[in-house]
Amino acid sequence: MSTPNVAPFLSIRLDKDSPNPIYLQIAEGIGELLKSGALPAGYVLPPERALCERFGISRMTLRQAMGLLDREGLIESRRGRGTVVTPARLRKQQQELKSFSEEIRDRGGRPESRLISLERTLPGESVRDFFELGDQQKVYEIHRLRLKDGEPLALEFVRIPERLCPGLERFDIAKNSLYQILEESYGLRLENCIEEISAEAPTAKLRKLLALPKNAAVLVVNRKTFAEDGRAVELTRSTYRGDQYSAIVRSVRKKKPILRASTSS
Amino acid sequence: MSTPNVAPFLSIRLDKDSPNPIYLQIAEGIGELLKSGALPAGYVLPPERALCERFGISRMTLRQAMGLLDREGLIESRRGRGTVVTPARLRKQQQELKSFSEEIRDRGGRPESRLISLERTLPGESVRDFFELGDQQKVYEIHRLRLKDGEPLALEFVRIPERLCPGLERFDIAKNSLYQILEESYGLRLENCIEEISAEAPTAKLRKLLALPKNAAVLVVNRKTFAEDGRAVELTRSTYRGDQYSAIVRSVRKKKPILRASTSS
DNA sequence: ATCTACGAATGGTATAGACATTTGGTCTAG
DNA sequence: CTAGACCAAATGTCTATACCATTCGTAGAT
Known part of the structure; x- marks a missing residue:
């Protein structure tokens, strides 16, 4: 055939007046074809x-779209040969920053939350340094019990500088997502976090709070969250029931540098 | 000043005859300036x-270079404003696939390994399905004790299909990196893995092997590793001393529901 | 003094074309 | 029948240019 078969792509419609650039429309169109x-x-x-x-x-312009798809691992191009569709299991997937509620729902459970305490207090030195606070600036310290399908799953200890969210106590933290409050009411756009995951034996207090069985361990996640502008926003220690929860991580082997143009918007 | 200051970039030399494309040379040049x-x-x-x-x-061409730097998180561009250097802590770092030895050395320790057992055996059903094996195909099962600075740190249980590495028993698995053997001697190019991290209470046997203190938990990492062509290569359960080891994960907030323009290796 | 309108500067998108490099097939000479 | 030459097709790199969209400073009006 002298005319290559573009049949599967006929359904993609371009709108030159759309606020979305053409290369994005193309990438989305082809991307959906591939993901479907x-x-x-x-x-x-x-x-x-x-x-x-x-x-x-x-x-x-087309290559800009292909570049996006390539970076997502949806396609693979070879000079001289052509471009082929990548097997689904090789496709990339970003490690995603999620709230407790989002994560539990993703796993098919019903999240719930009980506020244990909320204090406004002067932080210790390490916490003060982490948030880059002055001597007299306080932080909120929040203890919450997290439940899944009515069963205790985790104890959460959150620290946030008062400076970033003055008047936080006015919100109903048990009912509303803390992340949502920070983003919508205080305009803090959370961007990324680093988590350190470790295993510990539970204290007697924890065993009681989490209703832990006799011989169980807990999974401890220490999370540092940063906003888009780079400021440290949140410092959280979550203690999960080891028999009910596990963390899932995906790693990739380092390759060569990538190519092609980009956007950042 | 009507002539913008490009002084810091004077050291970058371009070689138009180099096999490396210009945009790569630029990206590397500026990238080093930034990383340094x-x-x-x-x-x-x-x-x-x-x-x-x-x-x-x-x-x-320049924008192609800037695109690379942007995707690594080294710079940030805003239409109408300009391009600025990103704070070091915000720079992206791919979750990397590492061997035990690589990881311990990264953390500043001296890795060591003791082979406990190596068997060639018929796998159970779930393992057979995972590796997509026939009825009679066997897998290697390897138990190793992993040490850091002479102290027991983890017990590792590896399963690999014999089909992928026939004659594996001829290698000195205690001395050499298993990943290295797979890549260099069998041409298996490992590409990515998925890890599930959980916390458990140790069994009596484990307590002894790892020399665990009285009240300690263990961190269990179940890893599935895949090769570049998508084949399942390895299934490993690593049991770490909870008081000596923790896993570190980095997450990123998903922006728009669609394709992302940055991030990836 | 304050507000507004404008325009310059800057990154973002898009065009049309040229040449380079790699791959894989075909043709030809031996 | 094979080895090599050659060619066509595909992606990769690069140029030169144009216009768009956003931001911000400033000149001018009020």
Whole structure:
């Protein structure tokens, strides 16, 4: 065939007046085709020039879209050969920053929360340094019991500088997501976090609070959360029932540097 | 000043005949400047057009380099404002697939390994399914004790299909990295893994092997490793001393529900 | 003094084309 | 029948240019 088969891509519609740039529309369109599994792994995509013609765009623009798909691991290109669809299990997936509620719901449970205490207090030295606070600036210290499907799952100890969210005690922290309050009411856009995960034997107090069985351990997650502008926002120690909860991590082998243009918006 | 200050970039030399493309040379050059800390966080880079002139290249090419740096989180660009250097703590760091030895050395310890047993055996059903094996195909089962600075740190239980590495018993698994053997002697290019991290109370046997103190928990890491072509390569259960080891994870907030323009290796 | 409108500067998107490099097939000479 | 030359097709790199969108300082009006 002298005219490459672009049939599967006919459904993609471009809107030149959309606020979304063309390369994004293309990437989303093709991306959905790939994620939906409409094209089998190993399927050879039409060459770039054919797709350009099909969409009526220039090649650099198309390549910007392909670059996005490539970075997501949806496609793989080889110079001289062509571009093929990556098998689903090789596709990348970002480690995602989620609230407790989001995470429990993702795992198919019903999240719940009970406020144990909320204090406004002067932090210790290490905490003060972490948040870059002055001598007299206070932090909120929140203890919450987290439940899944009515059963105690974790004890959470959150520390947030008062400076970032003055008047936090006015909110109903048991009912509302803390992340949501921070983002919507205080305009703190959380961007990333670092977690340190360890295992411990529970104290007697914890055994009682979490209703732990006789011979159980707890999973401790120490989390540091940062906002988009780089400020430290939150310092949390979560203690999970070891028999009810586990953390899942995905790692990738380091490769060569990547190529192609990008956006940051 | 009408001529933007490009002084810090004068040291970057381009070689148009190099096999490395120009945009890569630029990205590496600027990237090293940034990683070395020569430019303070928040430093405003010269505008793209000035850098183009400085390097004698076209803007699209420069932007390709900037795209790389942006994706690594080294710089941040805002339309209308300019491009600034990201604070070091916000820079991206891919979750990396590492061997035990690599990881211990990264943390500043001396890794060691003792082989407890190596068997060639018929796997159970779930393992057979995971590796997609036939009825009669066997797997290697390896138990190793892992030490850091001479102290027991973890017990490791590895399963690998014999099909992928026939004759594995000929290697000295205590002395050499298993990952290295798989990559160099069997040509298995490991690409990514998924780990599930949980906390458990140790069995009596484990307490003895790991020389665990009276009231200690263990951190259990179940790892599934896949090769570049997507085949399942390894299934490992590592049991760490909870008082000596913790896992570190980094997460990123998902921005729009669609494709992301940054991040990836 | 304050507000507004404008415009310059800057990064973001898009075009059209050129040449380089790699791959894989085909043709040809031996 | 094979080895090598050659060619076509595909992605990779690069240029030069144009215009768009956002930001911010400033000149001018009130």
